[in-house]
Amino acid sequence: MKNTLITSLKGRSVFGGELLFDDCKISFRNDTGLFWLNIVVFGFLCLTNALSWHSHYNSTDLFDQIIYPLSVFICIFYIMITIIKYPTAKKMNNVEFKPENLKSVCITKTYFSINFTFKLQNSTQQKFKCKQDWKTDKLIAFLKKSEVELMYE
Template sequence: MITRLKGRPNFSGELLFDDYTITFRNDPLLIAFGIACVSIMIIGYTVNIYMHHLDKDVFFLILYAVMLLFGIFYIAFFRKKYIAAKKMHKKIIKPKSIKLVKITPIKKNIIFTFKLHNNSQQKFKCRNNIKSDKLLAFLKNHKVKLVTK
């Protein structure tokens, strides 16, 4: 039986596990689509600044500049998310390949940091509920080292 945990917004996606494997799944193309849309908006704001740079109305120039900076910040922030999502997409982990799992409880959520034997790590943030307890039981059954922070 496959159990699915939905990720929280910071580490979106889902974690699926059954009796043998843990699978990470998400949609990096959705993040790429958002980056492409904001890129088109940035081009529009740049054209508006260029076309109106001689106007005496400074309000719209400031507005275009602020929106341009916001768009650049958005792309820089979500570029990192896209790279992380692409690395995590359809990654299958067997319990034998996990060195340790760091567990960080935060209010109603819990963050699992899977450190693997090949020195890579995967983070997953989800609600602290029955399904996350099932994941903890699954990890304990396979004798994975758990570290609570």
């Protein structure tokens, strides 16, 4: 009887991405609705700060001259990053594969995080970055047990 416990690794928590694995498959999930929520919230913040900047345009106060424009540009920058990352997250959403479908897994460890690049038999790649802890060790042990080729960089 197979173990049905699913272990999840959280990666890039701003966008709610996670990697789930048990003893028979690996799957990726994203909350793509969270992207739109981020866009709406930061769009509203950008609009209110832009209106405040406009109403205090001739003010000599340092807060009105620096903070309002800075917050508008930061909100616009964050919205653009979110829009740019959305297609990648949508493509990664609800992808499932078994260890038999893996050609190799490239593992890159940094001081705090670990990057996984899953190379599938159909010549596609799935990338995932998360913090390094006991769950990542469990995933590496699962991949070794499944006899997947592991490459460390």
